[in-house]
Amino acid sequence: LQPRLEGSAAIQKNADFGIGSGINNLEAGLRLRYEIEREFAPYIGINYSRLFASTQDLARSDGEDTANWSLVG
Numbered sequence: 001l002q003p004r005l006e007g008s009a010a011i012q013k014n015a016d017f018g019i020g021s022g023i024n025n026l027e028a029g030l031r032l033r034y035e036i037e038r039e040f041a042p043y044i045g046i047n048y049s050r051l052f053a054s055t056q057d058l059a060r061s062d063g064e065d066t067a068n069w070s071l072v073g
Helices: 053-061
Strands: 002-010 022-033 043-051 067-072
Touching: 002 043, 022 053, 043 053
Parallel strands: none
Antiparallel strands: 002 022, 022 043, 043 067
16 A cells, blocks of 8 residues: 655746646545566555645636545556
8 A cells, every 4th residue: 555645836826727826736645556566566546636725716717626536547
């Protein structure tokens, strides 16, 4: 079981790309991996991502979700 945490931030706002200044997003997840052979190790997992600050405001104004769950594999 592998935990994952990733985030991003921007110094300046770029509305064309839907990016605000400051902390933009955070993504946290867990992946369960099984190594059958060194070259073949399938996994399945779940991620939660959320937008923050002005990036969240830009997404809301475009009618997009600001937080979501997803399955990965």
